[in-house]
Amino acid sequence: MIKYFLQNKKKLITYLLLSPAMSITSVLFASALEPLVNSTTQKDVAVMLRAIMAFGLIVVADLTATFFHKISRENLRKEFLVGFKNDLFAGIMSKSFQEYRKEPPSYYVSMMQRDVKKVSTDYFDSVCGIYRVSISFMVTVLALIRVNPLICLINVVIALLSVLIPKIFEKKLRSNSQDASKSASEYQSVISDAFIGFNTIKLYSVISKIRRQVQDRNEKSEEAECNLLKTNYKISYMSVICTSAGFALTIIASVVFVFLGKISIGGVLALSQLIGGILAPFQDVPIFITNLKSIAVVIDKLKKYIEIDEQDPEESAHSITDYSLRIENAMVSFDDKKVLDGVNITFDQGKKYVIMGESGCGKSTLVKLFIKMSECAGGRVLLGKRDIKNIPDKDLYNVVNYMQQEVFLFDDSIRNNITLYKDYSSEKIRYAIECAGLKDYVESLEYGLETKINGNGYNLSGGEKQRIGIARALLAGAKVFIFDEITSNLDVATEHFVENLIMNLKDVTVIMITHRINDATLSKADEILVIKDGNIKEKGNFRELLDARGMLYGYKMIASTV
Numbered sequence: 388m389i390k391y392f393l394q395n396k397k398k399l400i401t402y403l404l405l406s407p408a409m410s411i412t413s414v415l416f417a418s419a420l421e422p423l424v425n426s427t428t429q430k431d432v433a434v435m436l437r438a439i440m441a442f443g444l445i446v447v448a449d450l451t452a453t454f455f456h457k458i459s460r461e462n463l464r465k466e467f468l469v470g471f472k473n474d475l476f477a478g479i480m481s482k483s484f485q486e487y488r489k490e491p492p493s494y495y496v497s498m499m500q501r502d503v504k505k506v507s508t509d510y511f512d513s514v515c516g517i518y519r520v521s522i523s524f525m526v527t528v529l530a531l532i533r534v535n536p537l538i539c540l541i542n543v544v545i546a547l548l549s550v551l552i553p554k555i556f557e558k559k560l561r562s563n564s565q566d567a568s569k570s571a572s573e574y575q576s577v578i579s580d581a582f583i584g585f586n587t588i589k590l591y592s593v594i595s596k597i598r599r600q601v602q603d604r605n606e607k608s609e610e611a612e613c614n615l616l617k618t619n620y621k622i623s624y625m626s627v628i629c630t631s632a633g634f635a636l637t638i639i640a641s642v643v644f645v646f647l648g649k650i651s652i653g654g655v656l657a658l659s660q661l662i663g664g665i666l667a668p669f670q671d672v673p674i675f676i677t678n679l680k681s682i683a684v685v686i687d688k689l690k691k692y693i694e695i696d697e698q699d700p701e702e703s704a705h706s707i708t709d710y711s712l713r714i715e716n717a718m719v720s721f722d723d724k725k726v727l728d729g730v731n732i733t734f735d736q737g738k739k740y741v742i743m744g745e746s747g748c749g750k751s752t753l754v755k756l757f758i759k760m761s762e763c764a765g766g767r768v769l770l771g772k773r774d775i776k777n778i779p780d781k782d783l784y785n786v787v788n789y790m791q792q793e794v795f796l797f798d799d800s801i802r803n804n805i806t807l808y809k810d811y812s813s814e815k816i817r818y819a820i821e822c823a824g825l826k827d828y829v830e831s832l833e834y835g836l837e838t839k840i841n842g843n844g845y846n847l848s849g850g851e852k853q854r855i856g857i858a859r860a861l862l863a864g865a866k867v868f869i870f871d872e873i874t875s876n877l878d879v880a881t882e883h884f885v886e887n888l889i890m891n892l893k894d895v896t897v898i899m900i901t902h903r904i905n906d907a908t909l910s911k912a913d914e915i916l917v918i919k920d921g922n923i924k925e926k927g928n929f930r931e932l933l934d935a936r937g938m939l940y941g942y943k944m945i946a947s948t949v
């Protein structure tokens with residue numbers, strides 16, 4: 388975490404220097420009180436005026452140092468948070484599909500918001516606070532020793548005792564902090580589900596059930612936060628007791644010294660001000676320590692995400708020239724359930740494939756092997772002659788494109804949704820649009836490619852969304868297109884249009900999963916694979932499989948009787 392303090396060295400040094408400056412002016416302020424008060428007893432106007440002038444200058448210096456100290460801390464905080472948030476976001480985005488999907492999106496949103504805020508208030512403020520208090524402590528102790536070593540000793544002991552207070556609450560604090568973080572992210576998860584599932588909740592009239600769920604999580608989250616704050620308050624209260632005792636003891640000792648004629652009244656005033664310089668900041672130290680202990684849980688969690696998952700930097704897209712795909716003896720299981728059981732298959736470059744099979748037979752699991760969304764427990768997956776495990780993600784995804792029913796669209800123009808903010812020539816964009824069958828649609832729009840898409844494309848039809856997805860992949864230069872039941876929600880005419888488009892894509896490999904028996908599509912496939920019981924049971928072109936009268940033939944018969 389220290390590296391985030393070092394983001395801008397100039398701002399750090401300014402802050403580091405302003406803390407001692409502020410402590411010195413505070414000590415000078417206290418020291419100036421004694422001559423000021425004592426000058427009143429000397430009945431010398433010139434002496435009094437000098438004391439007043441000196442005091443006034445010190446007050447101005449103290450206020451100025453305090454002001455710039457606070458400003459410099461906020462400047463430092465900005466640098467700290469910008470660097471930290473950027474790294475956290477980059478770290479999350481570098482995770483593999485498998486790693487990312489271990490948590491829902493709301494978990495990451497909660498990390499970027501609530502947890503980062505906590506890092507700011509509990510970590511940044513505490514580290515700065517401990518630095519400020521330590522400097523103030525050292526400067527004030529040096530000044531106090533000169534005035535009265537005994538009183539100095541009493542206060543140092545009391546200040547150091549207060550540091551031990553958080554130890555008493557350590558266990559409770561840790562569990563309170565874990566509860567607060569967990570319940571806050573559960574609350575965030577339930578509200579984001581409610582907003583994302585707005586349509587379903589309305590259409591199925593489950594508003595009251597969802598509201599109860601949200602109320603329940605809300606209560607738990609606030610309860611956990613309240614418990615954490617109460618523990619913090621107990622620590623702070625004990626610390627106040629400690630410092631008040633120190634202050635009272637000092638005043639009693641000072642009164643005795645005045646009585647013995649060892650200190651003047653002005654000296655008592657200066658002493659009490661100096662003691663404030665030790666005890667008042669030390670009141671906050673237990674809270675700083677407490678916060679650092681409680682934020683440690685959150686920081687440990689964030690550290691897991693902040694590290695970028697490095698990929699082999701030497702590999703590059705230029706080294707991929709063989710786009711054939713091969714699965715060798717793939718075994719995939721989920722919770723002891725075998726989904727793929729020793730599958731062997733090759734997809735030749737430039738050919739068209741259709742994968743069929745009953746729901747849940749493992750079609751998606753099989754194709755997801757090519758984009759590292761599924762992982763095989765045994766066997767291997769090759770792109771060309773290279774195991775895809777050794778191909779960096781970004782190189783792999785430049786070549787292999789995977790599309791599902793839902794195409795994600797940004798709230799931006801059609802152009803930016805197709806180019807995904809990269810620079811392509813107008814010819815390339817035009818060609819991709821034409822191949823994806825979007826030309827007529829785009830030309831019919833008043834603003835053409837600049838037309839805005841809103842709310843993940845609610846103003847577009849399913850077929851238009853699919854075609855934007857296809858144009859996007861074509862433009863990105865994919866050589867292998869995997870379509871996972873993308874047409875199953877489309878009407879028959881659009882389905883035929885999109886499938887025809889896909890099967891006619893030139894110079895690319897197409898692997899299409901479908902449930903529907905569409906003769907025109909199936910007869911264009913070089914090979915149809917039928918999966919059952921975790922393996923490929925039938926393989927051949929449409930004609931061959933019909934003649935074999937196996938599973939595909941059975942599907943066709945069922946389709947024609949429906």
Ligand SMILES: Nc1ncnc2c1ncn2[C@@H]1O[C@H](COP(=O)(O)OP(=O)(O)OP(=O)(O)O)[C@@H](O)[C@H]1O
Pocket residue numbers: 721722726744745746747748749750751752753
């Ligand atoms: N991440 C996962 N965790 C646990 N089980 C999974 C996971 N992914 C898939 N499965 C299970 O593996 C089996 C195969 O799923 P898969 O999605 O590959 O089937 P499919 O043939 O594509 O089905 P459909 O045609 O209905 O989409 C299913 O029983 C599914 O529940």
